[in-house]
Amino acid sequence: MKRxxxxxxxxxxxxxxxxxxxxxxxxxxxxFLPVLTTQTSGxxxxxxxxxxxxxxxxxxxxxxxxxxxxxxxxxxxxxxxGLGWLLxxxxxxxxxxxxxxxxxxxxxxxxxxxSMLDVFLVAFLSGVVRFGVFxxxxxxxxxxxxxxAVVLTVLATHAFDPRxxxxxxxxxxxxxxxx
Amino acid sequence: xxMSPAPTPKVSRAPRxxxxxxxxxxxxxxxxxxxxxxxxxxxxEITIDFADGSxxxxxxxxLHHKGVSVGTVTAVELKPxxxxxxxxxxxxxxxxxxxxxxxLFWIVQPEIGLSGIRxxxxxxxxxRLNVRPGNGTPANHFIGxxxxxxxxxxxxGRAFILQSxxxxxxxxxxxxxxxxxxxxxxxxxxxxxDATAILIRIHVEAPYADLVRTNTRFWNAGGFSFKVGLLGxxxxxxxxxxxxxxxxxxxxPSGEGGALADLAPEGMVFQVASEAEKEWIKWAPKIPLVTxxxxxxxxAQAGGGK
Numbered sequence: 334m335k336r337x338x339x340x341x342x343x344x345x346x347x348x349x350x351x352x353x354x355x356x357x358x359x360x361x362x363x364x365f366l367p368v369l370t371t372q373t374s375g376x377x378x379x380x381x382x383x384x385x386x387x388x389x390x391x392x393x394x395x396x397x398x399x400x401x402x403x404x405x406x407x408x409x410x411x412x413x414x415g416l417g418w419l420l421x422x423x424x425x426x427x428x429x430x431x432x433x434x435x436x437x438x439x440x441x442x443x444x445x446x447x448s449m450l451d452v453f454l455v456a457f458l459s460g461v462v463r464f465g466v467f468x469x470x471x472x473x474x475x476x477x478x479x480x481x482a483v484v485l486t487v488l489a490t491h492a493f494d495p496r497x498x499x500x501x502x503x504x505x506x507x508x509x510x511x512x
Numbered sequence: 513x514x515m516s517p518a519p520t521p522k523v524s525r526a527p528r529x530x531x532x533x534x535x536x537x538x539x540x541x542x543x544x545x546x547x548x549x550x551x552x553x554x555x556x557e558i559t560i561d562f563a564d565g566s567x568x569x570x571x572x573x574x575l576h577h578k579g580v581s582v583g584t585v586t587a588v589e590l591k592p593x594x595x596x597x598x599x600x601x602x603x604x605x606x607x608x609x610x611x612x613x614x615x616l617f618w619i620v621q622p623e624i625g626l627s628g629i630r631x632x633x634x635x636x637x638x639x640r641l642n643v644r645p646g647n648g649t650p651a652n653h654f655i656g657x658x659x660x661x662x663x664x665x666x667x668x669g670r671a672f673i674l675q676s677x678x679x680x681x682x683x684x685x686x687x688x689x690x691x692x693x694x695x696x697x698x699x700x701x702x703x704x705x706d707a708t709a710i711l712i713r714i715h716v717e718a719p720y721a722d723l724v725r726t727n728t729r730f731w732n733a734g735g736f737s738f739k740v741g742l743l744g745x746x747x748x749x750x751x752x753x754x755x756x757x758x759x760x761x762x763x764x765p766s767g768e769g770g771a772l773a774d775l776a777p778e779g780m781v782f783q784v785a786s787e788a789e790k791e792w793i794k795w796a797p798k799i800p801l802v803t804x805x806x807x808x809x810x811x812a813q814a815g816g817g818k
Binding site: 347348351352354355356358359361362365366367377378379474475477478481485 | 532533535536538539540542543546547549550571572574581584
């Protein structure tokens, strides 16, 4: 049995694909469900990630709004799109731009660690802001979906082996097993 | 050195369906459940028209019933003809039954009056909406009240109409007193159709409604008067409660030979005197009252009576 590519490697591609798809699925509730409920002197307000960003912007906290927007909406999306692109390229096999793709992989790996910002923010606020009737912050189900989505993207990035990008693109090679 | 033959490697085929594909399936199930759970908690959306919407804010103002939040305002819009606001409220699923015809909606704002302080928490939280559910057919558009409706009345008791020259202190919630004991309350007051008098609707609670007879006299018990004469000072005798918050008092004369006049029927109209005549205070007819406590005694229940 002659296999140029160990079985393990191709399965990793399947792992990465599966995790990436799962992450994409979880991003839907993460963005549409409320992530936290703030109660300030009895007024209650429930926010999704996006409405929270808009509220921060409206309150004049542009820098924080920009950070939250980038960390919670842009980065997870970019990560998933980039990962999807890598997976499609790796599946095709023909790698003329392996160097750029590996750079992209490196970039995805670096920015990934920033996307848990939201989760930490909510966890921090829920823990610290507990002033009874005056002010409380409670996490909602959306933040759990978000955390799961982020963990899944991290798993997907780590399951992806950038070495598959460097295989020679000859068509005679056994194609990666289709799933 | 003899070499044992290398062990033959175990070759296993890639499984047709790698286990890892369970992960997206689980994600789909969990995500779907989360969204479904959120959607299931959403009740119908209703609209309420108010003449004034000051302080009502989308996503912040809540709709309360019996002190519990049953919905949240999702939008506040000016009506097209500019004479009021339309408030959209998303009800919780469990409170969907509130949206039926006859439901009353009003805005709770802090109210500090002589009869007490209400809605003080809204000083901090801003106004909130309150609802008294209706019991008609389901509806989704309502007209909001511009003030707090009179409290829900106990079923028992009777209502009477009082006619007065001046409103005085007989506003909603003011007490109705018999021998300075509170036996009822003012429901509403309004100007008569021909504007010659004030009509005040009062409600007298169950066991005490029998105190009101056809010849009962009512007088204004609010405020106090203080007369200083040559022979000394005289303070008109009213209870502290009615002195502060106003109210109306009544007395029933003992009829000829101790016989009482007939019971006053529901809705009977009485005049309100501005002051009690001295003899009214002295009236002390014997009127049998069936108090609820007696009815609910265990022995009475055991007998299966009532």
